[in-house]
Amino acid sequence: DGGITQSPKYLFRKEGQNVTLSCEQNLNHDAMYWYRQDPGQGLRLIYYSQIVNDFQKGDIAEGYSVSREKKESFPLTVTSAQKNPTAFYLCASSPELPRGDNTGELFFGEGSRLTVL
Amino acid sequence: DAKTTQPTSMDCAEGRAANLPCNHSTISGNEYVYWYRQIHSQGPQYIIHGLKNNETNEMASLIITEDRKSSTLILPHATLRDTAVYYCIVRVAANSGNTPLVFGKGTRLSVIA
Numbered sequence: 081d082g083g084i085t086q087s088p089k090y091l092f093r094k095e096g097q098n099v100t101l102s103c104e105q106n107l108n109h110d111a112m113y114w115y116r117q118d119p120g121q122g123l124r125l126i127y128y129s130q131i132v133n134d135f136q137k138g139d140i141a142e143g144y145s146v147s148r149e150k151k152e153s154f155p156l157t158v159t160s161a162q163k164n165p166t167a168f169y170l171c172a173s174s175p176e177l178p179r180g181d182n183t184g185e186l187f188f189g190e191g192s193r194l195t196v197l
Numbered sequence: 198d199a200k201t202t203q204p205t206s207m208d209c210a211e212g213r214a215a216n217l218p219c220n221h222s223t224i225s226g227n228e229y230v231y232w233y234r235q236i237h238s239q240g241p242q243y244i245i246h247g248l249k250n251n252e253t254n255e256m257a258s259l260i261i262t263e264d265r266k267s268s269t270l271i272l273p274h275a276t277l278r279d280t281a282v283y284y285c286i287v288r289v290a291a292n293s294g295n296t297p298l299v300f301g302k303g304t305r306l307s308v309i310a
Contacts, residue, residue: 113297122284122302125299172240185243185246186241186243188241
């Protein structure tokens with residue numbers, strides 16, 4: 081079945097360690113996104129990519145890095161520079177640039193919950 | 198910042214219609230209204246979207262006021278499984294690229310038996 085797969089679902093790391101979260105989609109979508117969610121809060125955009133080999137910072141990019149070497153994959157690295165990395169991380173993708181009535185609905189993965197000890 | 202205002206929380210009796218309001222008074226002519234919902238610890242799920250006409254699908258109905266400054270999401274017969282956080286989002290679409298969705302805090306809907 082087509083969809084978005086995030087891994088791992090749960091991750092524990094020590095403070096100061098870099099962590100990479102995986103996001104893979106087989107929906108043939110051009111655009112991919114990373115959001116962060118803290119308890120009781122809405123989603124905040126970290127990075128997004130509209131096409132392979134290109135990505136843009138979102139509202140809270142500091143302390144994070146991404147790559148988009150393949151259309152299917154958009155991994156997120158949480159670096160040691162991120163001051164409060166413990167959060168729920170959500171990856172999403174959307175179809176090719178909207179045309180006509182295609183409004184580019186976002187499809188989300190199930191999320192990765194990162195806890196830094 | 199999110200361009201929408203929603204109540205923090207609402208309750209609804211099981212089997213009754215749930216009406217979730219959203220204010221988007223600064224909406225532009227080319228912006229759509231989207232609704233998503235997020236069940237606890239899962240990724241958000243698309244519900245419905247509209248530009249200016251009322252829309253209905255198998256999940257819900259979307260009523261947009263004539264001036265487009267507000268809208269209401271209607272779940273016609275709420276069930277316990279509809280308990281979730283509902284996000285109202287405005288976004289430019291069509292010929293404008295995949296601009297990211299900006300999520301506010303949404304409305305926490307509790308459906309009560």
